[in-house]
Amino acid sequence: MTFDTIAPIQSMNFGTEKTGTATDSSSSVGNVPFADVLKDAVNNLQQTQQASAEDSYNLATGNTDNLAQIMVNASKETAAVQFTTELCTRAVSAYKEVMQMQV
Structure with a gap:
């Protein structure tokens, strides 16, 4: 029996490195x-609704075992x-709120 070695956890530097100039952040x-x-x-909603409807149809007709x-698609x-x-x-x-602002 062989065991794979676990790689050591690498440290993460939050906020200590410069990420670029102001033009990069734009x-x-x-x-x-x-x-x-x-x-x-809206596109994501339509795609997930279509996948969920297809899954419901397949479940109702007995064409799926998964x-x-x-359930994952219904949750999505x-x-x-x-x-x-x-x-x-x-x-x-x-x-x-913008429309109620006084100028």
């Missing part, structure tokens, strides 16, 4: 337009619905 995730984030969320994957769909709903709710709330 291409970070924080500068993604909101419309793109919303489109991605109940665990069906639930999370995607909650995320997209929360994203839209917060967007509407932020819009209302």
Whole structure:
């Protein structure tokens, strides 16, 4: 019987290394337009709903044996619905706050 050796844990340096200049940080995730984030969320929601519907159909017709994957896909769909709903709710709330600001 052979055993693989376990690699030692490497230390992580949080905040001690320079990550780049200010121009490098401008291409970070924080500068993604909101419309793109919303489109991605809706596309993800549609894909997960389609996968979950297909899994439900296969389960109902007896064409699948992988109940665990069906449950995972159903959980992904639930999370995607909650995320997209929360994203839209917060967007509407932020819009209302901006519109109520006095100039």
